[in-house]
Amino acid sequence: MKKKEAPSHRNVLPKSPTSIQGLDEITGGGLPKGRPTLICGGAGCGKTLFAMEFLVRGATLYNEPGVFISFEETEKELTANVASLGFDLDKLVKRKKIWLEHIHIERNELEQSGEYDLEGLFIRIHSAIEKIDAKRVVLDTMEILFSELPNPQILRKELHRLFQWLKKRGVTTIVTAERGEGALTREGLEEYVSDCVILLDHRVIDQSSIRRLRIVKYRGSSHGTNEYPFLIDEDGFSVLPVTSLGLNHISSPERISTGLPRLDTMLSGKGYFRGSTVLVSGTAGTGKTSIAAQFVEAACKRGERVLFFTFEESSNQIVRNMRSIGIDLEPWVNKGLLQFHATRPTLYGLETHLSTSIKLVNKFRPSIVILDPINAFVLGENQTEVNIMLVRLVDFLKMRRVTAFFTSLTSGNDTMESTDVYISSLIDTWLLVRDLEIGGERNRGLYVLKSRGMAHSNQIREFRLTNNGIELLDVYVGSEGVLTGSARLSQETKDEAEQLLRQQEIGSKQFKLERKRDALAAQIVVLRSEFEAEASDALKVIGIEKAINERFTLDKIKMSKSRRGDASTKISYASNGNGRKK
């Protein structure tokens, strides 16, 4: 990021990186190398610190020793003042990385007679540069010369010469100047230092102080032209250029669990994308923070770091409340995986919030950042500013592949979707928790409003907070419409009873059929035995009849034999005829 190239110019102006957070991005690499840069602004806007940080960073990070020519503060004062930023000037001076030179003129003891020049100053700067082979020079409020030396005309000429001389020497110079009425500087120094002019501003809006930086001009280089908020704190200067970053972050295909298996399923089975932006919105008390906590717990279990910004509850309160639904966050806090930052949104301005967040992210290096809730910042009419801040934050987090998880409180009257519409374009996965009022009770329904880049469920799930965390249940979707809560339960019982009844009916019908089949089979058996009995009887009769018949025939033959009649032929014929037929 620090080494980011300037937008493609064929002959890119050589630049001297400041390593001031954010500034190198908006200047496309730093201040013009080997040329003077003018830093102007009102009293207390941070000119000296800016210049000092430029020198110290150059000396420590880029092996470019620097000379600080101070016209106001003595060496001791300077050392003491910047110690609060963590700069150990004494050490740097001893190591010949920094040279401090205090230039003091006591006007009271001064008389002018005839022409003079500033060769003395030249010599002092020159010898200071020589002493440590300096590449960077700061002249901290040299316009003090105008009040301490007579004859401004000579001074102007000399200063002009001084800048030319510094340029010729090829040292990168910062000249600071007090802001003048209706002009950039009181003494018109911008006329001499024309390569790069940076304006620092310190103003108070809505009782919060805001510092802003603007690059007024940068000859031969493209640069960000907006006013950028900046911050001075224990780590020095930081500018927030995030709006200039553009949309070139790398998207990760990696997925991370939401902590809720059912919700993972709703998001095509795998959860959120890493580095994406998740928004959970809903009315008060719908369990937004709980969804966040569940996500946090899952992340900590994987050993990831989570930074949790809370703007409404203290960290203690969150830990306590989440324990009531079976999520214990305390061990993760103790392990150092989870860090809470509880601040009131009104504590400082939006920019300070933003920059503090960014600094904390840089320091803690979390893989997940939670903001709960984001609309706590919206106070009155500042929706636009809040949105700008969020865009910056989201861009920043995306650049670092940090998954951002926001909650947003929607007011009951509004249509849910419309209240967050301003930030919709920022959000990759948007969950909505809404109240479903059916049958005299209020239940929570959760659905995925959108989720970029994945096939997500279109179903509403009933969302319940239990002692063991969040539970997602199917809602009842049937002839009666969508039902939740006890309505769903009663409907489900009703359905179950009906089903049972139907099953019983089927059972009894089957039973009846079986019985019929059995009865039929029994009848068949009886009939068959009857038939067999009849058949055997008939055979018996047939046998008897046959026997009788044979007897009769024999008797006839016997009789005819005994009668010796001629009827014997007829009878034998008859008996022969019978025999033939068989």
Place this chain on the structure above:
Amino acid sequence: MNIEHEKLKTRRSKALLVKENEPSVKAGDSRWDLNLYVVGESPKAVTAFNNLKIICEEQLKDKYQINVIDLLKNPQSAHDNQIVAVPTLVRKLPLPERNIIGDLSNRERVLVGLGLKELGELTVA
């Protein structure tokens, strides 16, 4: 160092802060120790030295000493003595120290600066 010289009309600064009630040091009181800081042998340096020499010969004959300090040869003394403008004439003795910058071409100013003449005695140039 290559110094570019241009003739510029010196203007008398309005806010001269020499206190009127400050007693002027009488020439005969003590020894005069004068340091003249210059850079190289520039025309201004030469002019300043010559101007100073004339004034001293007139006012402080045999009681003065002029040390010409070339900052090119001795840059550290610029740091030590807080020299910014050159030429600078510093009255080391008698105390208190007083500074006069410029090529000392305005004789009246030099006399006032050295405390040899009070402000009221200035003749309008």
